[in-house]
Every structure is written in structure tokens, then in C-alpha cells.
Amino acid sequence: MKVRPYIITSILFMGLISQSMAKYPNQSATLIIIDPHAQEKDSMTLYIWEEFLIRQVEDFIPVRKYTEVNNSNKFQFKITSLKEVVYFSLCKGKTDRGFPMPLLEYYIIEPGDSIVLEFGEYVPVIQKRGSITNRQVGWIVNNVTFLGRGSSKLKCKFECNLTHKYSGSILELQNFQLLDSVTKVRLNIVNKYRSELTETAYRLLQVDAVGRLFQSRGIENLGNELLEPYLSLLRNIPEILKIRSKEYFESEFVKLKAKYPSLLPSEIYWEVKKDFTGDLRNKLLTALLLYKYSSLNNGEVLVNDALKEINTAFLRRILFDLSEYLSEGSQAYNFSLSDPNGNLVKLSDLKGKIVVMDFWYNKCGACKDYYIYQLSKVEEKYENDPEVVFVAINIDKDRKLWIDGINDGKHTSPKVINLSTGELGPEHPVIKHYKVIGYPRPMVIDKEGKIYKANGKDLRDADKLCIIIESAKRKSV
DSSP: OOOOHHHHHHHHHHHHHHHHHHTOOOOOEEEEEEOTTOOTTOEEEEEEESSOOOGGGGGGSOOEEEEEEOSSSEEEEEEOOOOSOEEEEEEEEEOTTSOEEEEEEEEEEOTTOEEEEEEOOEEEEEEEETTEEEEEEEEEEOOEEEEEETTHHHHHHHHHHTSOOOOOSSOOHHHHHHHHHHHHHHHHHHHHTGGGSOHHHHHHHHHHHHHHHHTSTTGGGSOHHHHHHHHHHHHTSOHHHHTTOHHHHHHHHHHHHHHSTTOOHHHHHHHHHHHOOHHHHHHHHHHHHHHHGGGOTTHHHHHHHHHHHOOOHHHHHHHHHHHHHHSTTOBOOOOEEEOTTSOEEEGGGGTTSEEEEEEEOTTOHHHHHHIIIIIHHHHHHTTTOTTEEEEEEEOOSSHHHHHHHHHTSSSOOTTSEEEEOGGGGGGSHHHHHTTOOSSOOOEEEOTTSBEEEOSSGGGGSHHHHHHHHHHHHHHTO
């Protein structure tokens, strides 16, 4: 029997991975940040992901968070209980929406690492949106010195990130030539550091470099001939490592839309279940359900089906939360939030009424369209109905943005119960509980304080939302 060379390579590499993992006697790592520009009260936060799905849902998967305050321009992190290579992001400050601003994003660290990073120049990224000026949304880091055991992989990643970033929307042949060149440069950078890396880190950086290429829209139209060098590289890397790569898994998820262009997310679920196998299938199904749950009319059915198939603890925890918190009949989260006058309002205060609840933020175009063309019509119909109340929860950390959004009448109305997540913004427990990934995010809660409807496109249509409300009223009779 003729054995393909890449199969032999994969088998050998599986052994190398096992050996590499066995060389992790120390299950901790240290990361020391030296920042000459740090102010006295500055802090930095380190986010550690032992597992990853897609960027859009990263706030709703398990993450370890370490925060350190400035100590003579030094921030020292001790990461314990590390069993294998993990991804991390190092963040300083938050946007006015409450989102962390990374200095380093999606780097990898291994057990036993003892790394020192000394930051040189980094500058804020300022964005202007409408009347909002001087809005910081991130950092541009121009220079970092990497020292210590395990630092080479971070230096390698940093150099890869300095290469040209393609910003086009659709990948065409001309753009592919540019991306092809960039990807080759990145792979050459990885190869330059090979002797300084563990085998696991080396291969993971390779897969990440190729995965970024395969996330490009339209790449599926180019044909395998142009992509063969990269496909060959991926074939020589075991599946167990490829699906640990954040960039590779992102690329596999992105390709679903191209693979099933005419299908709805609920239909894609069944196709993925049929066409894929193993851990890749299970991660794709879970990511799809978490990302698209709010728009799935049959979300509960799909989640229950996935729970029958998937045994991985990390994925089951995500699916169980969807089932436990968002299914019809689940106990709704008893929030306690402030209104514009500083009064605390709890969900339990509204028991005995149908609660139509929505989440929004100022300058959200989709929120504005939903309110003006759909939700405002429903509010008007039930304005004098004592059985129905409307609750609008805002996630802006800036109080002025919240109040301006109420008064302009384009996102909500002063007539409804307006509440804010305050300083916690999108990190408030109510946002985490309901897995609010996109905005607006409407749902209906019954008179007993239980979820009546939390998913499906019917919630986003005025006439159908009225039908849902009437059905909820009849149920409580």
C-alpha cells in the first residue's frame, strides 16, 4: 500500500506535539509589562482564553481575567494552572462603549514562559462618529522589546502583525496577489524564529498566518491551484492543532456562508452537522448557535439537538447556558438598573405585566431603524394597555450618550422605562446573561417573570411582535 508523505509527516508531528506538551513541567507563566508611559493610576488587564470560537462571541466564552495596577511603571502577571498553549490579549483602558482596548491581541503563551515586554511608542486610535469627537477606540503599538523565556513567539507574532493589512471587502485576483505576498512574508517570519520556538508554537503560528488568508471574502472563487501551497501546509498539520488555532477556526466559520450561500442559519446548522465531523463540526455548530441564536426561530430545537451530539465540556457549557437562560419558560434575569432619575428598577417590580425589552446604544444604526420603523409602532398601540410595559436598556457608559439617545426619540422614547447598565456598559451581568452579541436585541417576558420569546425574527417585525404580545397575554389568563 502506498502511504502519502504528508500522512507520515502528520503522524510524526503528532508525536512531536505529545513530546512538546510533555515538556511543560511548570504549569504557570509570568508576564511582566514595563511601560515608561504609564500614569500613576493606570491598570492593565490580561485576558486568557483556553478555548476559542470566533471573535464575535468572545465575550460569552470562558475567559480568565487578570488586572494589575501600575507599580513603578511595571505590571506583573502570574498565570497559573496552564496545561497547554493558550491565547491572550493585553488591554489598557476601555472605549466609551466599555470595550477593552488591546495593546497586544490574540498572542500565545505557554506553560513555563517567563516573559518581559517593554513598550516603546504606542498611540491612541481616535475615531470621529457624527457629533462625537476625540473618541478613542484602540491603540497602535509601534515598538515593543521582547525578553525572557518564551518571548520569541511574541516577537514573531508582533513582526507578522506589522506586515501590510489588506482592507478590501471582496477578494479578487489582484488583491490575492497582494495577500499571497503578505502571507508568504508572514510564513518566512515564522520560519526565521523556528529554532527558538517549541514545535507546538511554531505550527500554531504557521496555521494562524494561513488562517488569516483564508478568512478573506471571495477566496473560495479563486480555485485550489492558487491556494495549493497553503492547502498542502495545512494538510501536514494534525486536525487537533488546526482547530486550536484561532485564525484557522475563524476561516472555517467564515467559509460557511460561501459554502451554503442560499441557506438560512438554521438550515446551515443541519448541513454542517451532515458535512463535517469531529471537534471541528462541534465547534462550528456551537459557534453558529451562539452567534445567530437571537435570529433563529427554532433556536431551542437546534440547541437541544446539539446537546445530544456534543460531549466537550467547554461547548456543552455554552449550549447549556443558551438553553437554560433563553428558552421559553426560563426564569428571566432579575436585573436592578438605574433610570434617568437615579431610581433603581428591578424586573421583579414589573411582575404581573408583559415586559417588552430591548437593548440598544446611541448611534447604533440598526437600533434606530428598528425603533423608528417597528418598535415605536408597537409602543403606540399598547400605550394605554396596563398589561404591557416597554423597557429599553442602554449600554453606553457615557451618561450623556444615553440621555441624548432618549431625548432624540430615534432609539427609544421618554414614555417607556429607560434603564442603563452604567459604568459596566456591555460587561454588565444582564448583557452576559442574555448573550447580547448584536444590537438591537428584543425579547418578551411574561407576567410571571419568565422568558416568553427571546429569539426569532418575529421579534423584529411590528405586526408579528404584536401577535407575540397578545399570545403572552392570553397565556397568563
